[in-house]
Amino acid sequence: MLTPEQRLFYEENGFLLIKNLVSEADIERFRQEFERICRQEVKVPGLLVMRDVAIAKSEFVPDERAVSKLQDFQENPELFRYCALPQILKYVECFTGPNIMAMHTMLINKPPDAGKKTSRHPMHQDLHYFPFRPSDHIVCAWTAMEKVNRQNGCLVVLPGTHKGTLQEHDYPDWEGGVNKMYHGVQDYDPNHPRMYVEMEKGDTVFFHPLLIHGSGMNQTQGFRKAISCHYASSDCYYIDVRGTTQENIENEVQEIAGKKYGINEVAFKDTWAFRGRLVQGERTSL
Numbered sequence: 328m329l330t331p332e333q334r335l336f337y338e339e340n341g342f343l344l345i346k347n348l349v350s351e352a353d354i355e356r357f358r359q360e361f362e363r364i365c366r367q368e369v370k371v372p373g374l375l376v377m378r379d380v381a382i383a384k385s386e387f388v389p390d391e392r393a394v395s396k397l398q399d400f401q402e403n404p405e406l407f408r409y410c411a412l413p414q415i416l417k418y419v420e421c422f423t424g425p426n427i428m429a430m431h432t433m434l435i436n437k438p439p440d441a442g443k444k445t446s447r448h449p450m451h452q453d454l455h456y457f458p459f460r461p462s463d464h465i466v467c468a469w470t471a472m473e474k475v476n477r478q479n480g481c482l483v484v485l486p487g488t489h490k491g492t493l494q495e496h497d498y499p500d501w502e503g504g505v506n507k508m509y510h511g512v513q514d515y516d517p518n519h520p521r522m523y524v525e526m527e528k529g530d531t532v533f534f535h536p537l538l539i540h541g542s543g544m545n546q547t548q549g550f551r552k553a554i555s556c557h558y559a560s561s562d563c564y565y566i567d568v569r570g571t572t573q574e575n576i577e578n579e580v581q582e583i584a585g586k587k588y589g590i591n592e593v594a595f596k597d598t599w600a601f602r603g604r605l606v607q608g609e610r611t612s613l
């Protein structure tokens with residue numbers, strides 16, 4: 328499926344941008360469903376709704392202004408259609424092989440910054456959140472639901488960093504506050520070349536889970552939207568993260584699982600096995 332140039336570009340840089348992969352009609356449907364969820368017209372089992380920390384303690388309004396991110400929409404058939412789009416899976420298969428699990432789903436609604444720079448996402452590697460390997464058989468698809476640029480906080484990547492190892496992550500030391508679980512790499516090379524991934528509606532970037540990336544402040548008045556899914560080969564295996572740099576995120580996820588679902592002592596890997604959904608082939612290991 329990939330041309331030799333595309334494959335080489337991914338191997339060298341850790342990401343690949345495919346223009347115009349998702350249709351306007353599909354994006355419009357995802358947007359409509361997102362709005363219905365914000366208005367609380369549909370109830371989605373397992374869905375986590377995050378509000379930006381800058382407005383977390385203000386009065387709740389049932390519209391998109393209160394929602395900075397939906398996480399775990401795998402039980403919503405309309406949004407989950409994104410994860411099974413054939414044109415996306417054709418690319419995903421190049422990285423994962425034929426047995427494909429959708430491990431993590433998100434719709435990001437980056438709010439206009441409230442003045443404290445909390446709309447930023449610190450530089451991180453997504454593998455920090457994942458207790459499964461090997462990393463080369465994991466890939467994220469991230470589709471712009473509208474034009475994204477430096478003004479509204481597009482993705483920023485450090486090309487080539489996927490060739491390194493998983494770094495230690497923790498909360499950045501930001502004056503205006505940091506969103507829950509927005510861990511960042513503490514000491515990446517500030518002189519590493521950066522690329523601002525500007526995209527049009529429907530463009531999709533595929534990226535490696537070790538690629539260091541983040542996103543800047545949204546300096547516009549609009550809510551910058553993107554939909555994404557992390558895929559892994561179902562032939563991947565779970566690892567025990569005790570005693571590794573991932574122990575801090577394991578503890579936070581277990582705490583949320585305890586608070587939200589009243590389940591204590593749930594293994595980190597089981598929170599992933601429970602949320603993952605097969606989208607192609609056979610569920611062999613994950």
Ligand SMILES: CCCCCCCCCCCCCCCCCCCC(=O)SCCNC(=O)CCNC(=O)[C@H](O)C(C)(C)COP(=O)(O)OP(=O)(O)OC[C@H]1O[C@@H](n2cnc3c(N)ncnc32)[C@H](O)[C@@H]1OP(=O)(O)O
Binds near residue numbers: 456597599
């Ligand atoms: C077997 C079943 C398993 C189920 C497991 C479920 C675990 C899910 C964990 C999610 C895993 C994330 C993995 C991501 C992997 C991919 C890589 C992507 C990187 C990321 O994007 S990670 C960052 C995204 N993080 C989240 O979305 C966090 C998940 N969301 C939440 O935990 C909740 O939405 C949140 C933020 C805790 C809010 O909870 P909620 O109870 O709805 O809100 P309350 O109004 O009751 O507030 C409680 C308390 O939290 C404060 N608060 C609210 N929002 C924020 C915020 N954005 N940041 C910081 N703090 C926040 C609020 O003020 C309240 O504080 P109090 O002091 O008043 O208690």
Ligand SMILES: Nc1ncnc2c1ncn2[C@@H]1O[C@H](COP(=O)(O)OP(=O)(O)OP(=O)(O)O)[C@@H](O)[C@H]1O
Binds near residue numbers: 460461462492493564
């Ligand atoms: N096929 C396997 N089944 C079960 N456990 C395995 C398997 N392969 C490796 N492991 C164990 O999983 C742990 C992590 O393995 P591995 O070295 O592949 O991952 P990593 O170094 O954390 O990540 P990366 O993919 O970046 O190399 C090790 O403890 C290793 O012994």
Ligand SMILES: O=C(O)CCC(=O)C(=O)O
Binds near residue numbers: 437448453481542553
């Ligand atoms: O959409 C963004 O701003 C970045 C999101 C991201 O990298 C993530 O959630 O892991």
Ligand SMILES: [Fe+2]
Binds near residue numbers: 451452453540
């Ligand atoms: Fe990320």
Ligand SMILES: [Mg+2]
């Ligand atoms: Mg290794």
